[in-house]
Amino acid sequence: MGRVLAIANQKGGVGKTTTALNLGAALAERGRRVLLVDFDPQASLTLSLGYVPDDLSPTVYDVLAATIGEQSSPTLGDVVLETPAGVALAPSNIELSQGELDLFRATLGELVLREMLERVRREYDVVIVDCQPSLGLLTVNALAAADAVLIPLQADYLAMKGVDLLLRTVGQVQRKLNRGLRIEGVLLTMADYRTIHARDVVTNARSALNGAVRVFDTVVRVNVKFKEAPMTGQSVLAYAGDTPAAAAYRALAEELDGERK
Amino acid sequence: MGRVLAIANQKGGVGKTTTALNLGAALAERGRRVLLVDFDPQASLTLSLGYVPDDLSPTVYDVLAATIGEQSSPTLGDVVLETPAGVALAPSNIELSQGELDLFRATLGELVLREMLERVRREYDVVIVDCQPSLGLLTVNALAAADAVLIPLQADYLAMKGVDLLLRTVGQVQRKLNRGLRIEGVLLTMADYRTIHARDVVTNARSALNGAVRVFDTVVRVNVKFKEAPMTGQSVLAYAGDTPAAAAYRALAEELDGERK
Numbered sequence: 001m002g003r004v005l006a007i008a009n010q011k012g013g014v015g016k017t018t019t020a021l022n023l024g025a026a027l028a029e030r031g032r033r034v035l036l037v038d039f040d041p042q043a044s045l046t047l048s049l050g051y052v053p054d055d056l057s058p059t060v061y062d063v064l065a066a067t068i069g070e071q072s073s074p075t076l077g078d079v080v081l082e083t084p085a086g087v088a089l090a091p092s093n094i095e096l097s098q099g100e101l102d103l104f105r106a107t108l109g110e111l112v113l114r115e116m117l118e119r120v121r122r123e124y125d126v127v128i129v130d131c132q133p134s135l136g137l138l139t140v141n142a143l144a145a146a147d148a149v150l151i152p153l154q155a156d157y158l159a160m161k162g163v164d165l166l167l168r169t170v171g172q173v174q175r176k177l178n179r180g181l182r183i184e185g186v187l188l189t190m191a192d193y194r195t196i197h198a199r200d201v202v203t204n205a206r207s208a209l210n211g212a213v214r215v216f217d218t219v220v221r222v223n224v225k226f227k228e229a230p231m232t233g234q235s236v237l238a239y240a241g242d243t244p245a246a247a248a249y250r251a252l253a254e255e256l257d258g259e260r261k
Numbered sequence: 262m263g264r265v266l267a268i269a270n271q272k273g274g275v276g277k278t279t280t281a282l283n284l285g286a287a288l289a290e291r292g293r294r295v296l297l298v299d300f301d302p303q304a305s306l307t308l309s310l311g312y313v314p315d316d317l318s319p320t321v322y323d324v325l326a327a328t329i330g331e332q333s334s335p336t337l338g339d340v341v342l343e344t345p346a347g348v349a350l351a352p353s354n355i356e357l358s359q360g361e362l363d364l365f366r367a368t369l370g371e372l373v374l375r376e377m378l379e380r381v382r383r384e385y386d387v388v389i390v391d392c393q394p395s396l397g398l399l400t401v402n403a404l405a406a407a408d409a410v411l412i413p414l415q416a417d418y419l420a421m422k423g424v425d426l427l428l429r430t431v432g433q434v435q436r437k438l439n440r441g442l443r444i445e446g447v448l449l450t451m452a453d454y455r456t457i458h459a460r461d462v463v464t465n466a467r468s469a470l471n472g473a474v475r476v477f478d479t480v481v482r483v484n485v486k487f488k489e490a491p492m493t494g495q496s497v498l499a500y501a502g503d504t505p506a507a508a509a510y511r512a513l514a515e516e517l518d519g520e521r522k
């Protein structure tokens with residue numbers, strides 16, 4: 001119980017937030033108790049669930065500041081929202097960018113999220129942490145707190161180039177901060193199968209990574225439903241439940257969860 | 262001469278690098294002397310022009326460190342590469358992430374890029390600075406050094422939400438660091454006109470922003486040529502010069518440049 005999964009990739013716009021939300025919703029649909037942690041000051045995850053980040057208080061930042069300052073409140077449990085998507089959400093807003101600076105000056109600043117999650121994680125089967133497009137201290141905290149990291153990989157050339165650096169960073173975290181961290185797998189995202197380019201990248205990614213890193217069988221294909229769902233504050237499972245978009249994340253949840261019964 | 266244009270948007274994967282490269286190439290095609298500055302440690306711009314970032318030395322980071330340390334060398338001119346795309350490139354690699362930390366501790370750390378550009382900018386008509394997906398010190402340096410900022414805006418709901426924060430940051434930089442900074446305009450990117458969603462977002466963006474901020478007439482539409490060109494180290498003008506992909510950035514260059522003859 002309380003398995004922590006970080007969704008990380010320093011490249012921008014590769015589907016981290018979309019994966020955090022829809023994988024979380026698919027796991028909840030399977031009866032898991034799911035907590036999503038928005039660990040990005042840009043708060044796309046919080047927005048996607050229909051909230052106005054700047055109107056929320058307290059948020060993940062307040063818990064982070066309290067933890068660094070050794071204050072007992074607020075805890076992560078105190079900021080959690082029960083969302084209509086069937087998942088719990090620990091929301092963020094732009095104040096979390098101050099959080100990265102606070103972590104910088106804190107003692108053992110890489111281990112603060114781990115401490116923040118310690119108590120609340122027991123109340124959930126899965127805790128999914130959505131990261132920002134950077135390998136800075138917020139992301140390192142997520143990797144240091146996680147049991148596993150899932151890497152969304154956009155099916156194009158430039159995005160592939162960044163994977164190496166991410167894997168090296170994961171290796172550093174494993175050696176110095178979190179021996180138990182494993183790579184859950186690489187999820188190919190935003191694949192436009194009308195183009196040979198995407199199909200080539202998917203094929204190349206599997207051969208380049210397989211052996212070293214698991215690549216999920218599920219490939220999430222480009223689908224406008226992913227762009228529309230955030231406007232309604234719903235996961236794609238609720239917004240367009242009988243489309244291939246929803247089916248993709250249900251299949252991913254099956255790959256992740258199916259082995260763990 | 263020596264006009265500095267920052268390409269900025271803290272949201273990931275919205276087309277900053279693609280715009281920096283292809284707008285630069287289109288301006289060069291019109292006879293302008295163009296310098297591209299890769300100010301992102303992930304070095305997508307450097308990669309897109311066919312280089313292996315980790316093999317390059319010295320890079321933008323070395324100039325930044327020298328400038329902070331008040332050393333006369335290397336200068337930005339010393340690291341510039343003449344690329345086959347007809348543009349000059351000041352390349353980066355992952356060492357530039359150390360640069361953000363160095364700027365943090367430096368005196369007047371927001372004004373270092375401005376100083377780095379001072380001499381070399383006179384040798385060019387246009388200097389285009391490609392930023393990372395963040396509003397941290399590297400991006401602030403770019404905004405503080407720029408005459409104008411061009412904002413690529415992906416034609417979807419989540420990306421639209423980030424514009425407000427970016428405009429507020431630009432306002433802060435204008436008041437505190439760079440009175441002359443203006444907004445060149447917003448460029449709608451990655452629009453998939455087969456979907457009503459993209460067309461709606463384009464329409465909404467124009468009405469939401471127009472008046473406050475110029476929105477270019479040019480809209481860059483989704484086209485797989487943009488994903489393929491980086492694999493060949495060419496701009497899309499060279500790789501697929503007679504396609505709508507190339508035409509879009511030529512039209513943008515016309516909008517930008519045409520007024521300035």
Ligand SMILES: Nc1ncnc2c1ncn2[C@@H]1O[C@H](COP(=O)(O)OP(=O)(O)OP(=O)(O)O)[C@@H](O)[C@H]1O
Nearest residue numbers: 012013014015016017018133221222223226227273
């Ligand atoms: N399979 C898909 N098809 C179409 N659009 C998608 C798909 N997956 C995600 N998107 C859209 O692409 C944009 C980027 O996705 P998302 O925000 O999930 O990426 P991210 O990696 O979290 O970005 P960032 O690095 O900025 O945090 C969003 O507008 C999202 O709705």
Ligand SMILES: Nc1ncnc2c1ncn2[C@@H]1O[C@H](COP(=O)(O)OP(=O)(O)OP(=O)(O)O)[C@@H](O)[C@H]1O
Nearest residue numbers: 012273274275276277278279394482483484487488
């Ligand atoms: N009009 C387009 N059509 C199709 N693909 C595009 C288009 N513009 C850019 N791309 C591709 O989308 C991906 C993201 O674009 P790009 O790297 O330019 O965004 P970015 O804002 O610089 O990302 P980051 O925030 O990570 O720096 C790249 O693989 C690029 O080749």
Ligand SMILES: [Mg+2]
Nearest residue numbers: 016017040044
């Ligand atoms: Mg995100």
Ligand SMILES: [Mg+2]
Nearest residue numbers: 277278301305
């Ligand atoms: Mg970029």
